[in-house]
Amino acid sequence: MKALQYDHTGVPREVLKLRELPLPDPGPGELRLQIAYAPIHPSDLNLIEGTYGTLAILPAIPGGEASARVDAVGEDVDGFSPGEAVLFKRRFGTWREFLCAPATDCHPLPEGIDLQQAAMLAINPATAWRMLEDLTPLRAGDWVLQNAANSAVGLSVIQLAKALAYRTCNLVRRAELVESLAALGADEVILDQTGAGKVIRERLGETTPVNLAFNAVGGDSALHLMNGLSPHGTLVTYGAMGRRPLTVPNGLLIFKGLHLRGFWLTDWLKSAAPGAVTELFEALTRLSKTGGLHLPVAGCFPLDQYEAALEAASGERRNGKILFKIDPELP
Numbered sequence: 474m475k476a477l478q479y480d481h482t483g484v485p486r487e488v489l490k491l492r493e494l495p496l497p498d499p500g501p502g503e504l505r506l507q508i509a510y511a512p513i514h515p516s517d518l519n520l521i522e523g524t525y526g527t528l529a530i531l532p533a534i535p536g537g538e539a540s541a542r543v544d545a546v547g548e549d550v551d552g553f554s555p556g557e558a559v560l561f562k563r564r565f566g567t568w569r570e571f572l573c574a575p576a577t578d579c580h581p582l583p584e585g586i587d588l589q590q591a592a593m594l595a596i597n598p599a600t601a602w603r604m605l606e607d608l609t610p611l612r613a614g615d616w617v618l619q620n621a622a623n624s625a626v627g628l629s630v631i632q633l634a635k636a637l638a639y640r641t642c643n644l645v646r647r648a649e650l651v652e653s654l655a656a657l658g659a660d661e662v663i664l665d666q667t668g669a670g671k672v673i674r675e676r677l678g679e680t681t682p683v684n685l686a687f688n689a690v691g692g693d694s695a696l697h698l699m700n701g702l703s704p705h706g707t708l709v710t711y712g713a714m715g716r717r718p719l720t721v722p723n724g725l726l727i728f729k730g731l732h733l734r735g736f737w738l739t740d741w742l743k744s745a746a747p748g749a750v751t752e753l754f755e756a757l758t759r760l761s762k763t764g765g766l767h768l769p770v771a772g773c774f775p776l777d778q779y780e781a782a783l784e785a786a787s788g789e790r791r792n793g794k795i796l797f798k799i800d801p802e803l804p
């Protein structure tokens with residue numbers, strides 16, 4: 474079987490190699506899965522670069538998530554049959570044709586679900602859902618602020634907030650995205666530029682409480698969110714796309730009493746009860762299947778075109794995810 478693999482960290486296009494590896498056999502309690510689609514996320518690239526929060530054991534196969542179909546069932550596995558579609562509850566390295574995983578780490582997908590959409594559910598929508606649900610109590614009609622609103626997490630926040638009856642105020646750095654985000658259900662879309670914090674307060678009303686903001690950029694963009702928050706609001710940093718640190722004016726902590734914290738899905742998954750993970754994936758697959766959650770795809774590439782795929786994924790101003798289409802039988 475084919476797999477992408479790296480022996481040392483570095484620039485993804487330089488260190489990744491397409492290799493022929495033996496087809497693995499499922500052990501007791503395991504499934505062999507044929508990967509259908511696997512996305513390329515910033516975190517996948519950061520792991521290969523060696524700049525992520527954890528380091529992979531080398532040699533490593535990248536890929537944080539995927540949709541897959543059961544190809545073979547090991548001994549002592551109940552409840553899964555060949556052909557059934559699944560997603561993974563944790564990272565297995567999905568940029569390959571087949572992998573074996575414990576059945577307990579596989580979440581069955583409902584019949585007829587779109588396998589491209591399913592391949593993108595386990596990380597970004599899961600992060601959006603947990604940040605909306607776990608960090609600050611929100612009630613119907615409450616506002617949530619965010620930057621990088623056209624990222625996969627950002628688009629998930631917009632759609633999940635709508636499903637949960639919250640309102641979103643969204644910062645984007647490209648004017649051409651304002652209409653498409655509004656069409657998706659964004660309540661406000663504002664350009665992420667100097668003075669954006671003031672624009673947020675004017676649009677939402679000076680006295681409207683805004684207690685939660687999600688930051689995936691850092692630098693000035695995070696400051697715009699902090700200026701848009703109400704006193705004692707919480708800024709949650711979960712990404713660092715701008716690669717600039719947070720610079721927090723003292724007054725925002727002393728006089729405005731803002732709370733700053735982070736979120737990492739990996740941490741949540743480590744400590745979550747198995748039932749909570751299943752419940753989360755059931756909610757997300759249900760929404761995906763009924764069209765309440767849809768993430769755009771900017772391109773699909775076979776594994777052997779990985780250099781072109783990486784180039785497309787690294788490009789700025791991309792409208793959607795780049796996916797590896799790994800099962801050649803798929804449309």
Ligand SMILES: NC(=O)c1ccc[n+]([C@@H]2O[C@H](COP(=O)([O-])OP(=O)(O)OC[C@H]3O[C@@H](n4cnc5c(N)ncnc54)[C@H](OP(=O)(O)O)[C@@H]3O)[C@@H](O)[C@H]2O)c1
Nearest residue numbers: 600621623624625626711712713714715736737738789790
């Ligand atoms: N903490 C967690 O558990 C967790 C989980 C999931 C994701 N994340 C993080 O969340 C972030 C978004 O991930 P994703 O997969 O949703 O991203 P994505 O779909 O690949 O989108 C990338 C986003 O980043 C923006 N961007 C790129 N370079 C930028 C820069 N220099 N300054 C400002 N914005 C920039 C892009 O804007 P344009 O379209 O305008 O280029 C786009 O909105 C990443 O940092 C990722 O690692 C964290």
